Amino acid sequence: MEQRVMRKQRAVQSVEVGGRLLIALAQQAAAMTLKDLAAAAGLPASRAHPYLVSFGRLGLIEQDAVSGRYALGPAALQLGLACLHQLDPLKAAGPVAEALSQQIDQTVAIALWGNMGPAIVRVIEGSQPLHVNMRAGSVMALLGTATGRAFAAVLPARVVKEMLAGLQGDARRADRTPVKDVARELEAITAEYRRHGVTRAVGRPIPGVNAFSAPAFDHEGRPALVLTALGHEDNFPAGWESPLAKAVREAAAAVSHRLGHRG
Template sequence: MEKPQRGIQSIEVGGRLLTTLAEVGEPMTLKDLAQQSDMPAAKAHPYLVSFGKLGLVEQDAASSRYELGPLALQLGLACLRRLNPVRLGTHAATALAEELHQTVALAVWGNAGPTIVHIEESSHPIHINMRTGTVMSLFKTATGRVFAAYLPDKVIEHYIDTASHHSFAYPKSDLRPSWKAMQKTLKEIRAHGMAQVVSEPLPGINALSAPVFDHEGHLALVITVLGPTALFDPALDGDNAGALRACCAELSHRLGYAPE
């Protein structure tokens, strides 16, 4: 077993103040900041003075409240610039497939619509016509429904209006099962944070799909877990759904997403 590395305790203690400011997201008084960071105000103040000199925090002269400073912003932007959702998602998909022993797919919104960019095969492979580059049905698949639920309406409406004119599109009748009639289904997806299909559109295959968000709250990609009906529990409160939710939440967090 690897021995834990030794750190500097004072940095870890002071770091709680920065974490609290990041989580709260608004200026705070010394009293509130110290209290939520689980330390006395007298102990927190010297840390804040040092962080202020570094530019990690700044104090408003009028209200005396503290907030994150310009260096914290620069560090955050530098981190965001190097983040690649698909690269991070690929690593997450590998871990999720190993945990659940199910196939995991990543999809992004491309010029052709919901497009598979990575597939992690499970120890129980499924025989379906899905590979990198496959464009998924917008309304019939769990993957497509998550995009329909979380992308702006104008994006989906434009896709519906124009996709039938392109060679990659599904038949026009497939793309228009009344956008208005889909609203109830999409509302349920947003309520559960997940889309579910059971033995459709492929008989014998179940799937669950969930969204991953970026630092601006925009949909970055969709992760789908799928497997044979006999071996895959599609329940929204089941183990597969729980693991998928946790995976997407962690990935969203790494991309800078802060849920309201």
């Protein structure tokens, strides 16, 4: 809906053309020559140069006096820092999670890492009926759910082990999943995620309900949240090559992109 509205609005073509140069610079780790930068933006060098002059006056780019190469300038840095300061991971993930739920017609949940482990903060229900006790505030088992396993796969092992030690020693907490060898289980979870880009739960902790989860990362590469899609086994295939696994993986990558992650 938002994209359709934006297409109807009046736009300034020259701003969009110049913006391609800034985007091209942002996608490179090193300064670029005029020729390479123009090519990356799909412009002839003669057309790109006036834009670079204007951007230089604004401080959005700067040109090395010796090599002549272009890089982003201090004003671009200020814009980036301001954007990061204003960024809300949950707000960034919301539209992606909603689109995912509509795409696969399944329930989708967003989870954050809290002081008791993975906590659900939002649930978007699909049209498929799913009778599970999941709502905002629910704490998920760290090793016994796809959501928890996604966090366990990417958080530092020390953090996960400390959380597990507290959970298993406190009867008031939700996650007391019995695990004989925590280190080996964490290695298996990490290998699973690295191989497939998602974690999964097949008929657990709720019989007949399957789930895929994937973490999204912020601009520093830290896990910001986890997206989970879940549904009844009759219409939620749990194979690693399932289209549902791919959809969850791509949605998490889209959230990471919105959060500035460049991994």
